[in-house]
Amino acid sequence: MSFQTTIPCPACQSPIAIDSMLLLSGAQFRCSNKQCTTTISIDGGSIDKAKQAFNQFEALKQQSLEQAKSA
């Protein structure tokens, strides 16, 4: 399951929309500012670390839903 987030462009501070699954697959994300040509992608060595955190985040979301239902 993927989720979307944004980070500021290191060059112009415009938001860069990022999809978690695409990020882990090595995709490049382009800055939303048309004048800025910056693209960003994850380093291969950091994929496992990010994947672990994203999975924990998904588990937390599921856990929160279950808690809300049981309450």
Place this chain on the structure above:
Amino acid sequence: MPSDESNLTNQFTGMPIKHLLGAPLKAASEANGLLARSQLQFLLSACFEKVQGSTSLKPKMIEMHIERDIVLPDGSKSEEKASMTIAVPLLTLIPINSLSVDDIQVSFDMEIQSANEDRIQNKKNKKNGRNNKEDKSNKDDLEMYGSLAPKGHPSGESDSSRSHSANAHYEVKMHAGNLPLPTGLTTVIDLLNKNIAPIPAKNKSIEGY
């Protein structure tokens, strides 16, 4: 033979109204506490790591590649791209929100069966042998008892007409939404976001930066 519905209604007979009102609020409060604790635990375990030899935590960082086009002096775009690697806090990539129950609506019809006006302070004063006139802080505690009213039948109707409808109406609507993040956490995220910006090297010449 009594139906399940009438059994259920009987369970809500003679119940203090404060319990009917307070139970959903207490449940929502407990749910909010659980959600907040889960999110905090996640933040600390997934996005931070312990500093060796210290009790403090530091944000987990992941490395990312940045590429930019290079514009040549004549205005044309170079085929080569400027690239560099930066360390980004993992915290900034995860859409942390402050999810909690932000709206509760409790709706029910109730028939008041009895009201017990308990003069707590008077009883205490009598026990202590104090005079009521001396103490002006007397408080009367009125507690009402009742049962959930049968659906569609206002109180005052005859018992025979009421017996046709055993199910009662007790509705609790809850809505969970995103509350604004605490100021402290927003400040930390802002600081981490600002640190994403690359710092130009002094002794090295980096193309494009």
